[in-house]
């Protein structure tokens with residue numbers, strides 16, 4: 001199994017490192033033929049407006065939309081979460097998400113004054129206690145459709161109760177950046193999702 005990390009813009013390297021620590025083959029994906037050669041994909045944090053623009057320029061928007069809709073296990077963190085949303089609030093008018101998760105996210109939701117915010121989040125499918133989560137100009141999820149499972153909410157503080165981790169079948173998204181904290185549990189959970197999907201298609 002090969003996991004790609006979208007390498008148009010954002011913290012691709014940190015995700016590649018996290019995946020390498022879990023002994024999976026991971027490689028950057030920039031072009032459609034590179035996308036064809038991976039079984040699963042991580043969309044990193046960064047800036048979703050820039051990522052959207054570069055995806056259009058590199059001819060990646062349609063191929064990505066197809067693979068994501070077609071069952072490729074995909075995990076988006078922060079800007080990656082925005083790219084997986086069906087609807088974006090406070091986005092730019094020309095911003096085009098890849099979609100896949102039936103949810104509405106609000107960009108830069110934690111407030112314009114606070115650039116970053118740290119908090120704790122319990123993720124219902126993942127054991128080992130709450131995550132200390134880093135939110136950097138992060139989105140939160142305002143609404144989810146019936147097929148989306150809410151996995152985590154902010155535990156305390158002014159944003160308490162806000163949805164920051166979700167799953168819809170083969171798609172996973174977090175508003176925070178586990179690739180920056182050295183806590184590999186979200187990546188491990190995603191690798192497991194990708195392995196299970198592989199077994200179902202092969203078997």
Ligand SMILES: NC(=O)CC[C@H](N)C(=O)O
Nearest residue numbers: 045046047048078079137
């Ligand atoms: N750390 C991040 O990924 C920030 C996301 C960024 N605010 C955006 O809109 O894409």
